[in-house]
Amino acid sequence: xxxxxxxxxxxxxxxxxxxxxxxxxxxxxxxxxxxxxxxxxxxxxxxxxxxxxxxxxxxxxxxxxxxxxxxxxxxxxxxxxxxxxxxxxxxxxxxxxxxxxxxxxxxxxxxxxxxxxxxxxxxxxxxxxxxxxxxxxxxxxxxxxxxxxxxxxxxxxxxxxxxxxxxxxxxxxxxxxxxxxxxxxxxxxxxxxxxxxxxxxxxxxxxxxxxxxxxxxxxxxxxxxxxxxxxxxxxxxxxxxxxxxxxxxxxxxxxxxxxxxxxxxxxxxxxxxxxxxxxxxxxxxxxxxxxxxxxxxxxxxxxxxxxxxxx
Amino acid sequence: xxxxxxxxxxxxxxxxxxxxxxxxxxxxxxxxxxxxxxxxxxxxxxxxxxxxxxxxxxxxxxxxxxxxxxxxxxxxxxxxxxxxxxxxxxxxxxxxxxxxxxxxxxxxxxxxxxxxxxxxxxxxxxxxxxxxxxxxxxxxxxxxxxxxxxxxxxxxxxxxxxxxxxxxxxxxxxxxxxxxxxxxxxxxxxxxxxxxxxxxxxxxxxxxxxxxxxxxxxxxxxxxxxxxxxxxxxxxxxxxxxxxxxxx
Numbered sequence: 438x439x440x441x442x443x444x445x446x447x448x449x450x451x452x453x454x455x456x457x458x459x460x461x462x463x464x465x466x467x468x469x470x471x472x473x474x475x476x477x478x479x480x481x482x483x484x485x486x487x488x489x490x491x492x493x494x495x496x497x498x499x500x501x502x503x504x505x506x507x508x509x510x511x512x513x514x515x516x517x518x519x520x521x522x523x524x525x526x527x528x529x530x531x532x533x534x535x536x537x538x539x540x541x542x543x544x545x546x547x548x549x550x551x552x553x554x555x556x557x558x559x560x561x562x563x564x565x566x567x568x569x570x571x572x573x574x575x576x577x578x579x580x581x582x583x584x585x586x587x588x589x590x591x592x593x594x595x596x597x598x599x600x601x602x603x604x605x606x607x608x609x610x611x612x613x614x615x616x617x618x619x620x621x622x623x624x625x626x627x628x629x630x631x632x633x634x635x636x637x638x639x640x641x642x643x644x645x646x647x648x649x650x651x652x653x654x655x656x657x658x659x660x661x662x663x664x665x666x667x668x669x670x671x672x673x674x675x676x677x678x679x680x681x682x683x684x685x686x687x688x689x690x691x692x693x694x695x696x697x698x699x700x701x702x703x704x705x706x707x708x709x710x711x712x713x714x715x716x717x718x719x720x721x722x723x724x725x726x727x728x729x730x731x732x733x734x735x736x737x738x739x740x741x742x743x744x745x746x747x748x
Numbered sequence: 749x750x751x752x753x754x755x756x757x758x759x760x761x762x763x764x765x766x767x768x769x770x771x772x773x774x775x776x777x778x779x780x781x782x783x784x785x786x787x788x789x790x791x792x793x794x795x796x797x798x799x800x801x802x803x804x805x806x807x808x809x810x811x812x813x814x815x816x817x818x819x820x821x822x823x824x825x826x827x828x829x830x831x832x833x834x835x836x837x838x839x840x841x842x843x844x845x846x847x848x849x850x851x852x853x854x855x856x857x858x859x860x861x862x863x864x865x866x867x868x869x870x871x872x873x874x875x876x877x878x879x880x881x882x883x884x885x886x887x888x889x890x891x892x893x894x895x896x897x898x899x900x901x902x903x904x905x906x907x908x909x910x911x912x913x914x915x916x917x918x919x920x921x922x923x924x925x926x927x928x929x930x931x932x933x934x935x936x937x938x939x940x941x942x943x944x945x946x947x948x949x950x951x952x953x954x955x956x957x958x959x960x961x962x963x964x965x966x967x968x969x970x971x972x973x974x975x976x977x978x979x980x981x982x983x984x985x986x987x988x989x990x991x992x993x994x995x996x
Contacts, residue, residue, distance in 0.1 A: 489842045489994040513845040523836035527766045535762060539755040540844045564766075 438465045438501060440588055440620045441486060443646075446495035448481055455481045457644040458495065463622055463637070466614045470635035470652070471624040472729060478644040479624040483519055483592045486622075487512065500587075513541050516586040518594055522577030526566040530557060530576055533565060534583060543584040551579040554609065570597035578606060589613070589621045595630055607634045632656075632725040642733050652725065659731075660722040662693040662701050666708065666715035675711055676704060695731075696720075756846065756854040763831050764858075769824065773862055776820045777870035780811045785877045788886060796886065801878055808874045809896055813903065813959060814939055817863070818910055818952055822931020824862045825914035826924045828855050833922045842994040849986040856915045856982060863911060864904055871896050899959040906958035906970050908978020909951035910934070916985045951977060 441463035448456040456478045463469045473479045484490040485497060488508035497504040499511055525533055534548045552558045555575040565573065574597045581589055594610070595603045610621050611634040625631050631638075632652065639649040648655070666672055669685050676683045681704065682694045693704055701720050708715055723731065764770075784807050788796060796804050832838050841851055874896065918927040938952035942960075947953040948969075954977075957970035 484994070487843055489839065491993060509842075509845050509847060511845070512843060515843075517843050519839055519843060521836070523838075523840035525763055525831065525835045525837060525840075528762070532762055532765065536759045536840075537844065539759050540752075540846060542755075 439463060440465050442498035444496045446497055447493045448485060449493045455644050459646045461639045461646050461649045465620055466618060467637045468610060468614060468621040468635045470631040470638045473641035474626055477641050479641060480520055480592055483590055483624055486590060487517055514586050515588045515590060516581030517590040518577045518581055519592050522573060524565050524573055529562050529564055531561045534580055537580055537583050541584050547583055551582045554582060555579045571599055571602050574598055585617055587619050589619060592624045610634050628726040628729055640729060640732055647732055655728055656722050656725055659695055659697055660720055662696050662704060663719045664691040664715050665717040666691060666713055668713050672708060672713050675707055679707055760854055760858050767827060767831060769827050772823055773866045776816050777866055777873050780808060780816050781873040781877050784808045805896060812870050813956055818935040819931055820866055821863055821910050821914050822928050825859045826918045826927045828859050829918040830924045838994050847990055849990040852986045852989050859915050860911050867900055902958040902971050903955045906974035907955040908974050909981060912978050912981040
């Protein structure tokens with residue numbers, strides 16, 4: 438079952454399309470990473486999801502029902518952080534959390550529970566204005582966790598956190614689905630950070646969803662093969678002729694890029710067939726960051742090609 | 749629905765903690781009473797020598813209704829909504845399972861109640877100042893059945909349009925200076941327009957026409973106009989603002 442579903446959702450501001458027919462689904466119980474550079478439409482997507490903005494076209498479904506019918510009621514079951522956390526700086530941490538607790542009709546003792554999770558219980562009666570950036574972010578996360586919602590929507594949740602704080606929050610979010618059964622939607626541009634906690638990924642570029650898959654499939658799909666052989670130049674010529682993207686590095690090793698694991702066997706077969714001996718062959722999967730950069734640059738190339746053709 | 753409004757009311761009051769709203773609610777009437785007190789002391793009791801404490805009450809009422817009340821309305825509505833502008837609170841509230849019109853209604857009600865509270869404090873402080881003056885030797889006929897309390901219900905209805913307009917302006921405009929400036933300018937204009945036949949076109953004069961005008965029909969007209977216009981602005985704004993997208 439999908440918890441969030443975007444079907445060809447478009448959002449325009451003054452005829453400028455910020456989101457262009459975006460479609461993706463967030464499976465229940467997943468930690469879903471929504472990735473993109475700054476200004477690509479991540480926060481707009483989050484705002485549309487929560488009903489802060491209304492779509493110009495398409496349909497958004499939450500909990501398998503049309504968002505227009507379930508919002509804002511279903512926000513009772515959604516914990517969120519949108520952009521920089523909105524904190525009433527003159528209130529204490531517990532007073533701030535009591536705002537959500539009262540509106541959502543959550544038992545009062547849940548405030549202590551969530552403050553304990555983010556290790557803010559000792560600062561319960563501290564005024565927010567005197568908190569550090571990291572403490573404010575933790576408090577915003579505590580507010581999102583209040584009432585153990587079924588869906589967490591977090592826009593850049595680790596912003597402002599120190600390395601230990603990042604690690605704690607990452608571990609917390611990663612384990613939440615198995616612990617509580619909740620679904621976590623994380624929008625971020627910190628790819629290394631996201632890679633360590635998500636199970637599913639969607640990439641947004643220029644307002645379009647360019648890819649959606651499980652993290653496993655995405656990073657498994659392509660990689661780089663490094664082969665140590667004697668006749669590198671011959672091997673280069675042979676593999677180039679077979680349409681592989683090849684090069685050699687300073688150590689004289691053969692590098693075959695943009696290659697899948699099944700294609701590695703093909704490479705080995707070609708080399709053996711032409712009696713080129715090799716003594717080492719390593720396949721390195723692309724990291725999420727490398728995959729992201731590759732996808733985005735591919736799209737840039739396609740866009741510039743289209744522009745050139747139109748011109 | 750009622751429990752939701754009670755909860756919303758409680759959280760809006762929580763947000764006003766340490767916001768100096770209560771301090772302002774005390775200081776505004778206190779400044780008027782203080783001024784009246786000084787006028788009596790400065791004139792060695794001349795102000796109360798003819799008509800006793802009634803003239804003291806009249807002076808306090810005039811100052812409060814003509815000057816301080818509309819300024820206080822601008823101040824409190826700016827404060828109630830300014831909290832959201834200052835702390836990205838609109839975004840926070842928009843992620844709660846409530847409609848925008850519900851927040852608008854509760855904030856409007858809170859502004860109205862603060863005006864009522866300030867007016868009641870005005871009555872209490874004026875009474876206290878009379879007791880104080882009597883204790884230090886200013887003697888006049890005792891009168892606590894002042895027209896102030898009789899007028900209060902009329903004012904709270906007739907002043908509805910300016911409370912609602914202040915509420916809408918400060919809800920929509922982030923810069924706190926703008927609603928405050930409008931309040932000051934309209935208050936000054938109202939002191940002149942209230943005496944003319946054009947008072948009907950200026951909502952900032954309705955509470956004056958409802959209380960200080962000696963003609964009963966003008967009083968009733970001002971109350972009816974104020975109540976009707978105030979409700980129209982309130983309902984229409986709540987409906988329109990409910991469709992608003994939250995960008996901040």
